[in-house]
Amino acid sequence: xxxxxxxxxxxxxxxxxxxxxxxxxxxxxxxxxxxxxxxxxxxxxxxxxxxxxxxxxxxxxxxxxxxxxxxxxxxxxxxxxxxxxxxxxxxxxxxxxxxxxxxxxxxxxxxx
Amino acid sequence: xxxxxxxxxxxxxxxxxxxxxxxxxxxxxxxxxxxxxxxxxxxxxxxxxxxxxxxxxxxxxxxxxxxxxxxxxxxxxxxxxxxxxxxxxxxxxxxxxxxxxxxxxxxxxxxxxx
Numbered sequence: 001x002x003x004x005x006x007x008x009x010x011x012x013x014x015x016x017x018x019x020x021x022x023x024x025x026x027x028x029x030x031x032x033x034x035x036x037x038x039x040x041x042x043x044x045x046x047x048x049x050x051x052x053x054x055x056x057x058x059x060x061x062x063x064x065x066x067x068x069x070x071x072x073x074x075x076x077x078x079x080x081x082x083x084x085x086x087x088x089x090x091x092x093x094x095x096x097x098x099x100x101x102x103x104x105x106x107x108x109x110x111x112x
Numbered sequence: 113x114x115x116x117x118x119x120x121x122x123x124x125x126x127x128x129x130x131x132x133x134x135x136x137x138x139x140x141x142x143x144x145x146x147x148x149x150x151x152x153x154x155x156x157x158x159x160x161x162x163x164x165x166x167x168x169x170x171x172x173x174x175x176x177x178x179x180x181x182x183x184x185x186x187x188x189x190x191x192x193x194x195x196x197x198x199x200x201x202x203x204x205x206x207x208x209x210x211x212x213x214x215x216x217x218x219x220x221x222x223x224x225x226x
Contacts, residue, residue, distance in 0.1 A: 036217075041219075041220070041222070042219050042220065043116070043204050043206075043217030043218050043219050043220050044155070044204075044217045045217070046214055046215070046216075049214065089154060089155075100157070100215070102154040102155045102156075103154060104153065104154045105154055
């Protein structure tokens, strides 16, 4: 069964600190892995997309890694800001628009 | 990229009534999708809105409950029919830009059924 599991479910950090969110998946066939940021009351916004051959991709203070062998991905946030408070969703594509497998998300709260 | 707007942004409805949600995109797109996000959960695909033909529904979703229209390449509507409290969710419109992996999401419609 195709699954995407994220950890932790929720996380509280202080402003300026770094954090890493985890995503493990069992999806086949694998097409690409995406990280989205979803602010409260808003739709998800894409942060990074990685294909099988990519093992790291950055978008500003966000850096995603992908280990296709162990089927793990991480999203590292550097020097966190209050505006980073949101849910971060890991999504794996098994090929095709209707083959997106969504993780449950990690809810991050950045406190001053 | 694509900019997506949805109306209404939120609504509170009574059991047994219906609500139509509109989705407008700022450019022509082939693929438009409707998702549901129940409280505390992740997104579930309801259906793909096809221009000029019936929508394609995912397992567990039926046309009588969630009729969809797609009159052109920039607009779609989703109706939530005969609502019950279990339909309380965020409903999101999404589009895929042709030739790219990217899916763009609208801001969502927060529906509460009492």
